[in-house]
Ligand code: SF4
């Protein structure tokens with residue numbers, strides 16, 4: 203990886219390992235989201251995709267995720283720039299919109315536990331969608347994800 207690549211290169215100029223290193227592993231993009239039909243506003247819930255390991259915040263079906271979960275996000279520069287599906291804490295979204303990496307990001311702290319310590323990781327805060335009936339999702343909207 204090039205030294206402090208996120209400060210010197212645009213997202214579409216990154217090498218594969220640099221792109222991957224931007225993901226802080228928070229798991230927030232795997233939260234179930236609800237869209238307000240009238241306003242188009244997006245609401246995050248504390249319900250998470252059934253394929254997310256809620257302890258490690260890793261996808262248990264990474265290789266086949268786009269097949270098994272049709273609305274699973276394949277993060278791209280375009281998505282990071284144009285849509286609100288990624289949380290405001292996400293490095294892809296921040297860099298795509300001209301913002302800095304947050305101070306707790308593993309690329310700055312040197313440890314992935316800083317994401318948990320900063321309260322950004324979903325670890326310990328979520329429940330699997332396998333355990334929540336769809337008609338109760340509205341009751342699970344949370345404000346801690348922006
Ligand atoms: S929200 Fe962004 S940083 Fe967090 S897991 Fe998803 S892609 Fe990675």
Ligand code: SF4
Pocket residue numbers: 231232251252253254255260261262263264267268271274275
């Ligand atoms: S399939 Fe994996 S990466 Fe996609 S939303 Fe579910 S847990 Fe997240």
